[in-house]
Amino acid sequence: MDVQVKHIAIGANRVPAVASCCPDQKGIVAFAADRYVALWKPESERKGVRTVLKGHADPVSAVCFVTSDVIASGSTDGVVKLWRRDSPAREFEFKCPGFFPLCVALDEIRPESSTDNSQSPVYVLAIGATSTRIQVFISAKSDAPVFRKIATLKGHEDWVHSLAFKHFKEHDGDDVLYLVSGSQDRYIRLWKILPRRKYEHGKEDNFLMMADPLFASTMYKFSLATGDGADSKDKDGEYAVVFDALLMGHDDWVISLQWHPAPNVMRLLSASADSSLMIWSPDEASGIWVSEARLGDVSIKGASTATGSSGGFWTALWEQSEDPSWISTVGKSGSWRVWKAETEEGVAxxxxxxxxxxxAWSPTGDYLLTASLDQTTRLLAEWKTGAEDDFDWHEFARPQIHGYDMITVSCLSSTVFVSAGDEKVLRVFEMPKSVAQLLQRQCQIDVRSTKAEEVVLPDAAAVPSLGLSNKAVNMGVSGNAEDGDDNAEEETVEATTADASFESIVSLRTPPLEPHLQRHTLFPEIEKLYGHGYEISAAAISHSRKILATTCRANNTTHAVIRLFDTSTWHEIQPHLEEAHALTVTDLQFSADDRYLLSVGRDRMLVVWEVVDRDGGVTYEKRFSAPRGHSRIIWDCAWAPAGLLASGEEDYVFATASRDKTVKVWKASAEGKMWTAVATEKFGDAVTAVDIFPRLVSEKENAAEKKGLLAIGLDNGRVYVYEVCAMEEQISPVQRISRLAWRPRKRCGEGKFEVAVASDDSSVRIYAIEIDCIY
Known part of the structure; x- marks a missing residue:
């Protein structure tokens, strides 16, 4: 048996020090992703996250390559780890010097040999914090450095988010250390650290005479030997920190800065909350710093990180080579963006x-839908335009960008899904034609072939200016203003939007980029389902695709009901299922033939409902209940597929997962009126997710005896597959497994299985499992 991680989808943390590029020109980026350090190679379009480094107990807040083989990372619990290739991580405690640091920069001052031959290089440390001032320290180079403050740099008017050092050779050949700082005040400041004898007092006086405080500056003097301020007439051996330039151009917080990696190349890359990257360099004639390129999005006043919008960039990276081939950044949505040759945006x-x-897998397993508390649903599919070994998973649509945290998602058909956020309403969405054509061209997925009749899809979707729901819009539909129609102008705008959205997607030759995903891959909302009194907790669709079962959060029997909806009309099937659970129903599952509906809840109860005909329609009635099926909350449940055991009533088997650290397998009696726990498996942590897939019968086994693959997820992130094995801890998530879903067998080869795993660590993983077996 072989288990491999086929795909890891996880966004970057929203912190300025989120990422670092390997300095050995291999193009590997390490970035903070929840509690992991994730490794990715931007120039490899087809491959996503290569691996994740596990070890931090809290979200990672800073990542930095120390050398090509060593990565340093820090987390919000104050722990710093050093990761060395093929070696265990080393752990350190990080202590803040009396304030909350937001950024640091470390380099060395190289004394002039002509001035003091005995003076060795010293460390220089700059710290930006929840303050308008930058603290500068120096220390002798040693295994246990002791830093002394030499300056407090004034000038910024808000918190400082980014600092970066770089050495440059001046025209006279002298080495000068530059420090660049970026702040929430929208400005970038350049500082020089240089021998005091080279500083011209005339320039200092000019700065001090300026009335505008933005340009005000002071020379900070210090001695390398003592770190104390120096004021002797003999300037040899003394250094100064001086203000050099002010860069203005961003419309919002400056969050990240990086120098060009080539030696002595004076170019600067900045990332801002105004959703733009800017490349700066000094004019050769005047020496004034100007912006030579601007990448990203057009700034929108009042729509930025400072005002809580979803826009903004949180880091800026140059490939670490003398001639960088790409620039990358990560936005507030956690998604990366890459520009090649500083102009063309590529796949990230x-x-x-x-x-x-x-x-939730689509009915045929062609794609995977995911839902998250980040208020989005996403569609993942395999990009299949190259050789077979180049296939890799990418996000091909972001059907729903919502105002509520998303709770659940279920596929009704290859083009329709139902989702629920942290609200009382369920919403039904339909795939637009633009996304359907994109999936067909790049993923070889034909959504029309899954239905006998022709599928009529809307062209695209958009959110009306005064609306909250995704609305279907079609191309070429425009109103006639001369007819006096009040909706004419609105229809014209919608038609223009549809044209732009449709063309931008169908013309793609790669998976959608982040701007496409945010604006042009929405699914139109076709229905809203009401009835529940509190936020939705679970939903399930019958295998016939005719019934949707839903439930909501509850603390009494009045609200702990199950509502059934007819998917052909979206009308509720009366009466709803009640007088069973007393608290929130956490999961619902239909049996393979839809004869039974299983519900489990926080009240430790499991209930089996059986289908009945009533007044010419179909509904369900309570057939069996186990008030104390487990000793703690039951988190999840799963029916075994039909035909797993011998034919007859005993064929109905299901599994339940509970906080009491057990998984129980239940089998029906001959009469079908009672289920008994026939197997119990104990684990070391709470069991939070479970799913069953029919294991194919091997040639050595009795063909009359079918077995099931039972996937089990724990609260600590471990994943087990029975009857096979436990997945290695290194490839398992670090937090609670929220959902497990086997990929329908049609999409897997002989002896190959795939399971999708959703976790509270923000990741979605797809595992490939290979077993020696036949159909």
Whole structure:
């Protein structure tokens, strides 16, 4: 048996020090992703996250390559880890010097040999914090450095988010250390650290005479030997920190800065909350710093990180080579963006940035839908335009960008799904034609072939200016203003939007980029389902695709009801299922033939409902209940597929997962009126997710005896597959498994299985499992 990780989808953390590029020109980026350090190679379009380094107990807040083989990372619990290739991580405690640091920069001052031959290089440390001032320290180079403050740099008017050092050779050949700082005040400041004898007092006086405080500056003097301020007439051996330039151009917080990696090349890359990257360089004639390129999005006043919008860039990276081939950044949505040759945007990786709460395969397993507390649903599919070994998973649509945290998602057909956020309403969405054509061309998925009749899809979707729901829009539909129709102008705008959205997607030759995903891959909302009194907790669709079962959060029997909806009309089937659970129903599942509906809940109860005909329609009635099926909350349940055991009533088998650290397998009696727990498996942590897939019968086994593959997820992130094995801890998530879903067998080869795993660590993983077996 072989288990491999086929895909890891996870977004980057929203912190300025989120990422670092390997300095050995291999193009590998390490970035903070929830509690992991994730490794990715931007120039490899087809491959996503290569691996994740596990070890931190809290979200990672800073990542940096120390050398090509050593990565340093820090987390919000104050722990710093050093990761060395093929070696265990080393752990350190990090202590803040009396304030909350937001950024640091470390380099060395190289004394002039002509001035003091005995003076060795010293460390220089700059710290930006929740303050308008920058603290500068120096220390002798040693294994246990002791830093002394030499300056407090004034000038910024808000918190400082980014600092970066770089050495440059001046025209006279002298080495000068530059420090660049970026702040929430929207400005970038350049500082020089240089021998005091080279500083011209005339320039200092000019700065001090300026009335505008933005340009005000002071020379900070210090001695390398003592770190104390120096004021002797003999300037040899003394150094100064001086203000050099002010860069203005961003419309919002400056969050990340990086120098060009080539030696002595004076170019600077900045990332801002205004959703733009800017490349700066000094004019050769005047020496004034100007912006030579601007990448990203057009700034929108009042729609930025400072005002809580979803826009903004949180880091800026140059490939570490003398001639960088790409620039990358990550936005507030956690998705990466890459520009090649500083102009053309290329394929990057995406992922959720909060707990993943729901996953659902399409009926044929062609694609995977995911839902998260980051208020989005996403569609993942395999990009299949190259050689077979180049296939890789990418996000091909972001059907729903919602105002509520998403809780659950279920596929009704290859083009329709139902989702629910942290609200009382369920919403039904239909795939637009633009996304359907994109999937057909790049993933070889034909959604029309899954239905006998022709599928009529809307062209695209958009959110009306005064609306909250995704609305279907069609191309070429425009109103006639001369007719006096009040909707004419609105229809014209919608038609224009549809044209732009449709063309931007169908013309793609790669998976959608982040701007496409945010604006042009929405699914139109076709129905809203009401009835529940509190936020939706679970939903399930019958295998016939005719019935949707839903439930909501509850603390009494009045609200702990199950509502059934007819998917052909979206009318509720009366009466709803009640007088069973007393608290929230956490999961619902239909048996393979839809004869039974299983519900489990926080009240430790499991209930089996059986289908009945009533007044010419179909509904369900309570057939069996186990008030104390487990000793703690039951989190999840799963029916075994039909034909797993011998034919007859005993064929109905299901599994339940509970906080009491057990999984129980239940089998029906001959009469079908009672289920008994026939197997119990104990684990070391709470069991939070379970799913069953029919294991194919091997040639050595009795063909009359079928077995099931039972996937089990725990609260600590471990994943087990029975009757096979436990997955290695290194490839398992680090937090609670929220959902497990086996990929339908039609999409897997002989002896190959795939299971999708959703976790509270913000990741979605797809595992490939290979077993020696036949159909």
């Amino acid at each position: 990786i995406t992922g959720h940035v909060r707990e993943v709460t729901g996953i």
